[in-house]
Amino acid sequence: MKAFTRLFDELDSTTSTLEKVAALKRYFKQATTDDSLWAVLLLTQKISRRVITSATLKKIFLTATEYPEWLMTESYEQVGDTAETVALLLRSLGYARPDTKESETESSLTEWMTNRIPQLANFQTLEEQGDVLLSWWKDLSADEIFILNKLMTGGFRVGVSDKLVIRALSELFEVPSDRVAHRLTGVKNASDITFSEIISKEEITTASNQPYPFCLAHSWASRVDQDWSSEDWCVEWKYDGIRSQIIARDQQLWIWSRGEQDISNSFPDLLKLFEPLRTLNDGTVIDGEVLIVKDGHIESFQELQKRLGRKKPSPAVMKENPVGFVAYDCLEFEGQDLRELPLQDRRKYLKRALKNFKTEQIKISEAHEVKNLDELEKLRSQSRENSAEGLMIKHWHSPYTVGRKTGSWWKHKIDPLTLDAVLIYAQAGTGRRANLYTDYTFALWTEDKDGKRTLVPFAKAYSGLDQAEIDELDKWIRRHTREKFGPVRSLEAQQVFEIGFEGVLRSSRHKSGLAVRFPRILRWRHDKKPEDADSLETAEALL
């Protein structure tokens, strides 16, 4: 635990990627292979085990130490994180081991993850759990307690990307990083893989349901080279569904989402559609987008959402929201890894793989020929009526790379819809935003029969302002609060913000009767008065 805590601290206290990679290497150099495996899984957030909730952790702490609840609440409001609050209070109470003292029962990360933490679930009452936790806490430093609390509540996160972890492993053990990345893709459990397999120099046959790391695109706006020649680029619609890989191996079928979830169970109807692939030949992997396709028309993400999170959809749900698929790419054919081939060749394999498919629900993504940049913009402006959220622009010669590599794949999204709305409520955030009012509710004007205008809440947004603006707005909020309802403050209707979003839909759950997708703050409109903000009618026109 000590070494892992030090690693966390080192990663948490530098912004230099070189330093982060160096810290990771230092850790992996001294750690056992078991500990290294757990560290990789935790750092890349492949696993997070919630044995207890934050609320339970709080209750256990209060019961075990007989701490005044109000004082814990005041402390939490300052800290913004239960795991950290408990660690700091334990230190203040003198329960935590001082940093200067060595631990008497130092246990390895593996011991904590495989034995101690899971054990906690065997105890039923808060008192019993409290006894166990107190005995652990007493031999841990406050920093170690923080890590333990995070691990127990499944909230362990640290400022390091998967890419850096993979880079450290690749440099230290001299294995190509793509290989490491591939091996880690789809791993959900410590039993799925061993550390020696992750860093092996040998080619290892991966599990048959293992997806490839997804190739991702950069934003077109970040492109430096502004030349265009029509024969270089494959231009496709960018659909707003679930980017997924259909994997057919060993006479079986799986659907893996980009979030590395096996979503096969949620879409039995899609598995059925891909049935011909299962028996076609051994080893086919197709990259594409899972969508709702009704009578040949691609429905919004909102419709797809009705299918998400359902472990077993009912026949009614499947009928109401029929699943479809737009295929972009073919990554494996007849058991051969095609990723190094140029896109134009992979498309030929894609056509071969899907040639016997008779269903309307599965399509190969259309490749548009675009002569110049003006045409590109014109095509992009037609995205919405084509149920797309913009364009994908891929070089015909590009291989299917791991992750987001610059140069050959671009996404060119449509500009968001925007409305000017008035800030009416604010709530403090958590974590780094604890103690700062950063969760905002915005409203639009509506007019009743008598012509009286009132503001009705329309969207919540958390992001889009920079730190200086957040600080400034936080100060303003504290000085212009009308009422406090628990953690929420209602504010004087003065500040206008330009809100961007991806779409509007009817919703019975919202007071405005509308739900917006991906709302975020685009600009603080200091130049606008609240009466200049948009009305609900304007928003309804965007439906």
Next chain:
Amino acid sequence: MEELIQLTKKGLYCARGDFYIDPWQPVETAVITHGHSDHARTGSKQYHASASCVPLLRHRLGPIHVESHEWGKPFQLSETKVSFHPAGHILGSAQVRVEHNGNVWVMSGDYKRTPDASCEPFEVVPCDVFISEATFALPVYSWEPGEVTAKKIFNWLHQDRTRPSIVFCYALGKAQRILAEMKRYTDETVYLHGSMAELTKLYRNHGIPMLPTELVADLPKDFDFSGKLILAPPSAHRSVWMKRFKEPQTAFASGWMQIRGARRRGGYEKGFVLSDHADWRELIQTINETKAKKIYLTHGREDVLARYLREKGLEVELLRTEYEGEQE
């Protein structure tokens, strides 16, 4: 009991002695607890301060009329007997004891109990009424001894000696404390931002043992700061002044750094928990040890501390002063 000290528009006023303690507007007679700018303000006719505070006060306020006083030695101000007692906050920082007709009030100013190699240690002064600060009055704040924090700074400096290491901290008190506490571990020169030069000299004149220092501004343009420790005030963070350091690692030394959210929010890579103020336990310990019958609380989280003390049966009131405590 008579209200010996009252809150007025100009500051905390003692009518029996006709003086103010740390007034925020110019007055006739100002009794000053310490040299930080929210406590020592310019414009008053006559100042009183502890002997070790006077040089800092003169540096900060320019030419002033100031009477210097030895620790614990009472002097008469009108009907009252006044004396200074060490507060352990920064060099020369004092609690002000005011006595009239056997009624004793103590105004703590800012104080701490954690040992500090750069100033006089706090002294408990028994009193009837104690006016306490409450900057860090939440139980999540608990400090380690300065030498432990200094060791952490030392380790951080040695972890990467290929880059300059800049610790941001307040120019008066915190900077000198780091220079004094670090002396246990090294004798290497530390490089200072210009705003710290004179203040550090004043500490040296007082005989506080500290690491040797040089001014960044006195060094040639191409001086290599790799592996060196540099101290600068928070206002220099991300300023033009930073340009001369190549890819420095940065840290902030402050009590607020106890909390991870504050650390990340400040935009510093590393946070060192080092405060001039009392932590939660020190506040409660001190309030108990003064045996005061009544407690007034000023700047900080006085609301939380007040509730806690009231639940323990103490009489507590809040004072709305304009002191700022340790800035974030």
